[in-house]
Amino acid sequence: xxxxxxxxxxxxxxxxxxxxxxxxxxxxxxxxxxxxxxxxxxxxxxxxxxxxxxxxxxxxxxxxxxxxxxxxxxxxxxxxxxxxxxxxxxxxxxxxxxxxxxxxxxxxxxxxxxxxxxxxxxxxxxxxxxxxxxxxxxxxxxxxxxxxxxxxxxxxxxxxxxxxxxxxxxxxxxxxxxxxxxxxxxxxxxxxxxxxxxxxxxxxxxxxxxxxxxxxxxxxxxxxxxxxxxxxxxxxxxxxxxxxxxxxxxxxxxxxxxxxxxxxxxxxxxxxxxxxxxxxxxxxxxxxxxxxxxxxxxxxxxxxxxxxxx
Amino acid sequence: xxxxxxxxxxxxxxxxxxxxxxxxxxxxxxxxxxxxxxxxxxxxxxxxxxxxxxxxxxxxxxxxxxxxxxxxxxxxxxxxxxxxxxxxxxxxxxxxxxxxxxxxxxxxxxxxxxxxxxxxxxxxxxxxxxxxxxxxxxxxxxxxxxxxxxxxxxxxxxxxxxxxxxxxxxxxxxxxxxxxxxxxxxxxxxxxxxxxxxxxxxxxxxxxxxxxxxxxxxxxxxxxxxxxxxxxxxxxxxxxxxxxxxxxxxxxxxxxxxxxxxxxxxxxxxxxxxxxxxxxxxxxxxxxxxxxxxxxxxxxxxxxxxxxxxxxxxxxxxxxxxxxxxxxxxxxxxxxxxxxxxxxxxxxxxxxxxxxxxxxxxxxxxxxxxxxxxxxxxxxxxxxxxxxxxxxxxxxxxxxxxxxxxxxxxxxxxxxxxxxxxxxxxxxxxxxxxxxxxxxxxxxxxxxxxxxxxxxxxxxxxxxxxxxxxxxxxxxxxxxxxxxxxxxxxxxxxxxxxxxxxxxxxxx
Numbered sequence: 001x002x003x004x005x006x007x008x009x010x011x012x013x014x015x016x017x018x019x020x021x022x023x024x025x026x027x028x029x030x031x032x033x034x035x036x037x038x039x040x041x042x043x044x045x046x047x048x049x050x051x052x053x054x055x056x057x058x059x060x061x062x063x064x065x066x067x068x069x070x071x072x073x074x075x076x077x078x079x080x081x082x083x084x085x086x087x088x089x090x091x092x093x094x095x096x097x098x099x100x101x102x103x104x105x106x107x108x109x110x111x112x113x114x115x116x117x118x119x120x121x122x123x124x125x126x127x128x129x130x131x132x133x134x135x136x137x138x139x140x141x142x143x144x145x146x147x148x149x150x151x152x153x154x155x156x157x158x159x160x161x162x163x164x165x166x167x168x169x170x171x172x173x174x175x176x177x178x179x180x181x182x183x184x185x186x187x188x189x190x191x192x193x194x195x196x197x198x199x200x201x202x203x204x205x206x207x208x209x210x211x212x213x214x215x216x217x218x219x220x221x222x223x224x225x226x227x228x229x230x231x232x233x234x235x236x237x238x239x240x241x242x243x244x245x246x247x248x249x250x251x252x253x254x255x256x257x258x259x260x261x262x263x264x265x266x267x268x269x270x271x272x273x274x275x276x277x278x279x280x281x282x283x284x285x286x287x288x289x290x291x292x293x294x295x296x297x298x299x300x301x302x303x304x305x306x307x308x309x310x
Numbered sequence: 311x312x313x314x315x316x317x318x319x320x321x322x323x324x325x326x327x328x329x330x331x332x333x334x335x336x337x338x339x340x341x342x343x344x345x346x347x348x349x350x351x352x353x354x355x356x357x358x359x360x361x362x363x364x365x366x367x368x369x370x371x372x373x374x375x376x377x378x379x380x381x382x383x384x385x386x387x388x389x390x391x392x393x394x395x396x397x398x399x400x401x402x403x404x405x406x407x408x409x410x411x412x413x414x415x416x417x418x419x420x421x422x423x424x425x426x427x428x429x430x431x432x433x434x435x436x437x438x439x440x441x442x443x444x445x446x447x448x449x450x451x452x453x454x455x456x457x458x459x460x461x462x463x464x465x466x467x468x469x470x471x472x473x474x475x476x477x478x479x480x481x482x483x484x485x486x487x488x489x490x491x492x493x494x495x496x497x498x499x500x501x502x503x504x505x506x507x508x509x510x511x512x513x514x515x516x517x518x519x520x521x522x523x524x525x526x527x528x529x530x531x532x533x534x535x536x537x538x539x540x541x542x543x544x545x546x547x548x549x550x551x552x553x554x555x556x557x558x559x560x561x562x563x564x565x566x567x568x569x570x571x572x573x574x575x576x577x578x579x580x581x582x583x584x585x586x587x588x589x590x591x592x593x594x595x596x597x598x599x600x601x602x603x604x605x606x607x608x609x610x611x612x613x614x615x616x617x618x619x620x621x622x623x624x625x626x627x628x629x630x631x632x633x634x635x636x637x638x639x640x641x642x643x644x645x646x647x648x649x650x651x652x653x654x655x656x657x658x659x660x661x662x663x664x665x666x667x668x669x670x671x672x673x674x675x676x677x678x679x680x681x682x683x684x685x686x687x688x689x690x691x692x693x694x695x696x697x698x699x700x701x702x703x704x705x706x707x708x709x710x711x712x713x714x715x716x717x718x719x720x721x722x723x724x725x726x727x728x729x730x731x732x733x734x735x736x737x738x739x740x741x742x743x744x745x746x747x748x749x750x751x752x753x754x755x756x757x758x759x760x761x762x763x764x765x766x767x768x769x770x771x772x773x774x775x776x777x778x779x780x781x782x783x784x785x786x787x788x789x790x791x792x793x794x795x796x797x798x799x800x801x802x803x804x805x806x807x808x809x810x811x812x813x814x815x816x817x818x
Contacts, residue, residue: 030696036703036734044436050428082349084431093496149527157535164535165528166521167498252525256497260524264347269696 008293012286019282024068026278027055027271034271054079055272077279078272082265087276091258095280097167098257101180101250102242104173106235108181109188116185117192118219124197132189139186148179148252165254176253180246184238191234195227202226229300236292240285338516340796340810343523343532345544347497351482353470354425354432359715363542363807364520367502368408369470369485372399372418377803378621379718380760381464385413385471385486394459394758395442399467401450405509407473408484408491415446420474422454437466459756461763462719488513488811497522514798514814518807533560539793543567543786543805547606553791560791565801566610567786568617571713573677574780577741579708581646581658588778590640591709592630594684595677601784604672609784614771615717615726617785619803622720622764624771630781637684648685656687663691663710665698670711673783703733705741711783716804720767724751727774742779 027034035048035057052058055078056067071078077087120132155175156164162171199205200223208218245259258277265273348361353369356362372386386399405413422444425432440460445453456463472483482491486509489502500520504513521538523529530549532538536559545553553560573591575582582588601609616623638648646657662678664670671692678688688709693701702710714722725731728751731738747770754766774780790801797816800809 033700036700044439046428047431047435050431054431084350084355090496149531152528152531157531164532164537165523165525252528254498254521254523254525254528256495260497267695268349 004297005294008290012290015286016283019286020069020072020279021065023275023278023282024065026275027057028061030271034269051081072279077276080265080270080273082268082270082273087273090273091261091276091280094256094258094261097255098243098245098250098259101173101176101246101255101257102239104177105180105184105242106239108177109185109238110235112181113185113188113192117189118196118224120189120193121196121200122219124193129193132193136186136189139182142183144179144183144246144248145252147182148175148249151175151178152252165252167255172253176249176255179249179253180242187238188231188234191231192227195230196223199223199227229296232295232299233292236288236295240288243284243288244281336516338815339519340515340517340539340813341519341521341537342540342542342807342810343529343538343544344520345522345524345529347522348500351491351494351500353472353483354421354430354434357433359805360522363805364500364502365470365485366487366806366808367489367518367810368482368487368491369472370405370487371468371470372401373464373467375465375468375718375804378619379465380621381467384468385418386467389464391758392453394756395456397454397456397463398447399452399454401452402509403450405486406507407486408505409473411473411475413471413473413486414449415452416474417471418452419444419446420476421469421471425469434469438469459758461755461757462721465719468718488808489518492517508811511811513811515810518810533791536793539796540799540807540810541791542801542807543788543790545789545791547608547789550606550608550789550791558794560793563790563792563799563801564608565788566617566619566803567788567805568620568717568803569713569715569786570612570615570617570717571609571711571783571786572612572615572780573783574702574707574710574712575740575778576705576708577743577779578705581660582708584644585778586640586644587646588781589630590637590644590684591681591686592778592781593633593637593640594681594686595781595783596632596680597783598632599680600673600676604669604676605784608787608789610787612782612785614775614782615714615722615780616720616767616771617717617803620717620720621760622767624768626768627772627775634684641685646685656682657685659687659689661691661708662688663693663698663701663707665695665712666692674711702739705733705739707739710739720763720770721755723767723770723774724755727751727770727779740779742777744773744777747773747777 034055035052056064059067075088077091079085080087080090083090116132116135120129123129152164152175155162162175166172205218205223208222213222245257245262247259247263249255250257250259251263258281262274262277264270265277344360344363346358346360348356348364349358350356350361351364351368353365356365370385372384373381373389374384376382385402385405387402388400390398392398399418401413401415401418407413407417422438422441424430425434426438426441428435440456440458440463442455442457445455447453454463470485472485476483484490488505488508488510490505492501492503494500499522501517502519503517504515506513521532523532526546526549529538529541529544530552533541533545533553550562553562575588577583597611601607601611613625613627613629614623618625641648641657648657649655660681662674664674671690674690674692678690681688698710701707702712725736727738727742727744727747728736729738729743729745729748730736732741733739750766750770750773754763754770757763757766775782788801788803788805790799792799795816796813798809798813800812802809
C-alpha cells in the first residue's frame, strides 16, 4: 500500500509541472503584444514598460519561467491587471461558491440517479426502465442554457417558490444545482443500471438467492457495493469538472463562482488572473484524481497489488 | 456505509450555510441591475461602464458636464482662466467627504498627483500629461499650470476627487457625492447609502443596491418578478415588447444617447483610396433598415462623432442618403465596372473586419447584402477582440466597424483624424491625411473661446463628412425600464444614474 501511495504521489509531480507550464505559456500564445492589448492604444510608453516589467515580460523566457514557478511556491500569483487586487485573493473569494455549487449538484445527482438506476436495473426492459431511459435521454440532450430558464420560469415566475438568481440560502442553490446535476444524473443512472444489472446476474448473487437471502439485502449488501467502482469513477470525474466552474449556469443564476471569473478575465484580457484561475482549476482536478485513485485502492484491494494499474 | 450516513447531515449543513447572505432590502432602497461586476470603485483606476455608473453616484469632480457637454460647476464653484497656461479653481466651502473630512485644495492636488504617479499605474494617466504643476492657493483654491495651451482641459476636470489621507487597500475611497459606499460582495451586489450631508440638497431615497446579473434572460426575469426597480441599457431591444405587455408594472423611458458607431476605411488601400468608391459604399448602405430591423428602432442615424446635443455638433453636413443607382454610377465612374450587370460576378471584393459581438456581426451581414446589390462582394471576418484590435491598430484591414463611447470634447477629432495621430500616437487607423484639417485641429486644441472653437470644429466636421474616412452609422438610444412607483428618475444622454438623487417612491 505504501509503495502504491508513493508511486501515485510521485506521478502527481510531472503532471503538475505540465499544467503549470501550459498556464505559464498562455500569455506568450496570445496574438499581438499582450501589453498593447491590455493597456490599449493610448497608453504611454512608460506605462507599457512598467507593465511589461510587472508581468516580467522583459526577462528572457527561461528566467520568466523560473520567476513564475518560484512565485507560485510562495503562494504569489501576481496582481490582477483589471482590479489591481492580488490574484490569489480574488480566486479564493470565488472558489467557495463553486465548491458549494459542485457539492450540491453532486448530492442532487446522487439522490436522483441511485433510485432510478436501481429500479431500471431490477426491471430491465420493462416499463420502469423505459421511463428512466426517457429521463436520462432528456437530461443528456437538454443543454443548461435551455433547462435553466425553463426552471426559473416554472419555479420562480409562475409558482413563485424559488428566487430567480443570486446567492443567499438553501432556496438559492436549488435551481442551479438541478440545472447542473440533471445532465450528470442521466449519465449516472445509465451507469448504475448497466453495472448493477451485470452484477445481479453473477454467480454469487445466484448463490445468495439460493441461500434464501432476501432481495433487499442482496441488492444493498452484495450487489450494489460491487457495482459501485465504475459509478465512483464517473462521479469523481464529474465532480472534478464541476470544480472548474460552470460558465453558463453561473452566469444564468448570477452565481459568483470561478467559471464567471474565468470568463471575466478573458473579456478583460486580464492574463495574470486567467493564469491564476487555470492553475487553481487544474490543481483541484488533479487533487480529486489523486484522492480517487487512493479511494480505489481502499475500496478494491486488488488494485493495490496489481502491477501496471497506473 | 454508516459513517457517510452520519456525515451527510453535517455535510448538508456545511454546504447550505449561506456563505454570504443577500441584503435584506429595507424600504426606500432602489435596486438597480448591472450587467457586470465593476472593476474597481477607485475612480483613478476604473474605466469600465459598470464602475462609472456607480462612481458617479459616490464622487464629484471639480466640474461636471451639462447635457450639452459643457463644463458646469461641481466641487469648484467657479474658475478663472489666468492665461492660456493657468487655470484657477475656487472650491465650494464646507463640502464634507463621507468620512467626515472637509474637502480642501490638498485633496484636489493629491488626486491628480496620484494619477500622474506611475506607481499607481492609472489608465487615466495619459489624459493628464499636459499638466505641468498643481499649486494650492490657501485651503479653497487650486491653480493648474499646463505645459502648453490645451482647450479640452476643463472637460478633463470631471475626474472625481478623493481625500488626500486615503490609504485603504480594502475599501474604495470615500467621495463627496449623494451616496456613500457601504459594502461590496464581489460579483453579487454593491450597497450604497444616501449621504445625509450631501452639499447639493437632500437625497430622497434611502440608498441604492446594485445587483450584478450577467445573463440577459435572468435580468429580464428578475425584472418581471418585480425584484428590480431600474435597468438602464442592460436590456435587449428584442425583449422590450414583452416588458411593454406588462406596462402596468413598468415605465419604459428612451432618450437619444451619445455612443457613435461607424465604418472605418483603410485609405492606403488601392480601391478605397478613391473617394468615389467610399461615397458609393455610403450610398449603398441603407442605415434606416439597419436601425429599424436590427436595432429595433433603438438608435438614430449619425452625422458625425459628436451627438446632436453636443455644443460643438454641426448638423449642416452632407448626408449620403441610400441611393443604389447613384452608388453604381459612382463605381462605374471610378473605373470599377460590373462585369456581368446583375449577374453573380462582382466589381471587386472587400474584407470587412469586426469583433465577435452578436449585434455587430448581424449589422455586417446586412451591409454585406446591401453592398452586393451595388456589385461589391464583401467578405466578413469576425475576430476575437485581441486579434481584431491589433489588426485595426496595425492598419491590417480594408473596412472595419467599431463604436466610440464617452465622447465629451470635440478634441477627439485630433485623436482620430490628425495626420500625426497614427497608432500608437492616436487612433488615425485608416491613414487619413488632410493638411487643412490638421491645421484646424491644431487651432481647435489651443483656442480658448467657445464660439470660435465651435466654428473651427464645424468646419472640421464638414470636411470629414466630405472626405469620408468614416461612414457614420448610428448613435445609440438609451433605454431605461423603471418600476412603477419609482418617480423622479431622469434619463440622461450619457447613461448617468445621477438623477437617482432626485428619485423617490410614490406610495399609492
